[in-house]
Amino acid sequence: MATNPHLDIDQKMLGDIHTSREMMDHLEILCDDFGSRFGGTEGERLAARFFRDKFKAYGLTNVKMEPYKYAAWTRGETTLQITHPVQRDIPCIALPYCPSATVETELVSVGDGAPDDFQNAGRLKGKFVMATSKTPPDVGRFIHRSEKYGRSALAGAAGFIFMNHYDGLGPATGSIADNREAILPGISVAKESGAYLERLLRRKGAVRLKLKTRNRTRQRTSWNIVGELPGNTIPDEWVLIGCHYDGHDISQGAHDPISGLAAIMDAARVLSAYAQDRIDCGIRFVAFGTEEIGLIGAKEYVKAHADELDQIRLMFNMDSAGGGGRKGIVMHYWPELDAFFDQARDQLHDDLPYGHKLSAFSDHFPFFEAGVPSAGMGDVAATFSGRGFGHTAFDTLDKLHLSDLRAAASVASRILLRIACEKKWPAQRRAQQAVDAITAKESNLDNLAVDAAVERLYRRRKKSAEL
Numbered sequence: 001m002a003t004n005p006h007l008d009i010d011q012k013m014l015g016d017i018h019t020s021r022e023m024m025d026h027l028e029i030l031c032d033d034f035g036s037r038f039g040g041t042e043g044e045r046l047a048a049r050f051f052r053d054k055f056k057a058y059g060l061t062n063v064k065m066e067p068y069k070y071a072a073w074t075r076g077e078t079t080l081q082i083t084h085p086v087q088r089d090i091p092c093i094a095l096p097y098c099p100s101a102t103v104e105t106e107l108v109s110v111g112d113g114a115p116d117d118f119q120n121a122g123r124l125k126g127k128f129v130m131a132t133s134k135t136p137p138d139v140g141r142f143i144h145r146s147e148k149y150g151r152s153a154l155a156g157a158a159g160f161i162f163m164n165h166y167d168g169l170g171p172a173t174g175s176i177a178d179n180r181e182a183i184l185p186g187i188s189v190a191k192e193s194g195a196y197l198e199r200l201l202r203r204k205g206a207v208r209l210k211l212k213t214r215n216r217t218r219q220r221t222s223w224n225i226v227g228e229l230p231g232n233t234i235p236d237e238w239v240l241i242g243c244h245y246d247g248h249d250i251s252q253g254a255h256d257p258i259s260g261l262a263a264i265m266d267a268a269r270v271l272s273a274y275a276q277d278r279i280d281c282g283i284r285f286v287a288f289g290t291e292e293i294g295l296i297g298a299k300e301y302v303k304a305h306a307d308e309l310d311q312i313r314l315m316f317n318m319d320s321a322g323g324g325g326r327k328g329i330v331m332h333y334w335p336e337l338d339a340f341f342d343q344a345r346d347q348l349h350d351d352l353p354y355g356h357k358l359s360a361f362s363d364h365f366p367f368f369e370a371g372v373p374s375a376g377m378g379d380v381a382a383t384f385s386g387r388g389f390g391h392t393a394f395d396t397l398d399k400l401h402l403s404d405l406r407a408a409a410s411v412a413s414r415i416l417l418r419i420a421c422e423k424k425w426p427a428q429r430r431a432q433q434a435v436d437a438i439t440a441k442e443s444n445l446d447n448l449a450v451d452a453a454v455e456r457l458y459r460r461r462k463k464s465a466e467l
């Protein structure tokens, strides 16, 4: 049986976490008072100040709101009508970065939107292309909305319709560009509306739709909020823990993301109270801005802190980590850390599943691309089949449980303590070549080639529009 050199601090931190209601109190303010905290809303600004003030109250040092400029998007009115073979209104929402547009054309369905479904691109040209949010069977990886949208754009579609695949959850949202207006309009409909459109297509052969959407994209300021517990003996190295605080504008963003940030704040609270004198390297806490519209805050952080990325021992991403499921470590291919987490698991007397896996869809990714050791909280053995109520109006606070939040805060605080007390950290920043080799091998990153092709198409169109 491994001895636990940090048992004294573990007992204090866990005793405190498990007898405090502070996380739920925070979540009630963040969700019920501030709302979605979507980029550009008043709730976003209030939340940024809230984290700054809490970090200060917890005794963190160098607490800052680090501002950056980005393209904020605001939805206006969007209507979708069937104009043939019947006249009917279909409830829908615009997807973030949808440009203003009026489009009338025929509908084509590509089912679940597997890469093969986009072959015979000719039949998609100039049409509304509708794909579900479901992971297509037999593809062997999760296919993100942005890939289905991107393949539609590359096929010359006139518009994209994202159909939720869950009963009774309304339309599912998600951005269709990163930090700029999208190349073609994209909207979202409930499963029930999409199924009706599919039936109409099957029975009547052709369906015409008219979309009218008015939205606004303009430059605004957002913030990453940063606070530190300084290291005692290795002050120029850091473990960084972070989670974004913006949700989507149609929801409270309770599970995604803010459950993870509530757990981080509790970890900050107990580490500051009981472990400040024990840690060797520093711990940096970051609430990232505007993740949902292109990982913008995390990209800005990596840019602004480029000269100290070598000093980050690990970027630990807690996006949505306070929901259900086992609280383990999903490393982004850092086998040199296996021995460390194996020992930590022995000390914690917890199941702490750990392993290696990677996706491009959260704030760790800009760090991964910069070669910084990174990981997320989660269960490496779990397979992701879809978001459920995530990214719908039903991602609300009533779905969260204090027991899950406590489990996340407990694991986070104990793991941070151990990383910060390691005399010699076994992982160093990777060279660009090593990053590229992993990117090329990982099928979960196949979407990046589609993203790059859409970006090239966007630039070409923009250039020809300017000529």
Ligand SMILES: [Zn+2]
Pocket (backbone or CB within 6 Å): 244, 256, 257, 291, 319, 320, 362
């Ligand atoms: Zn998230």
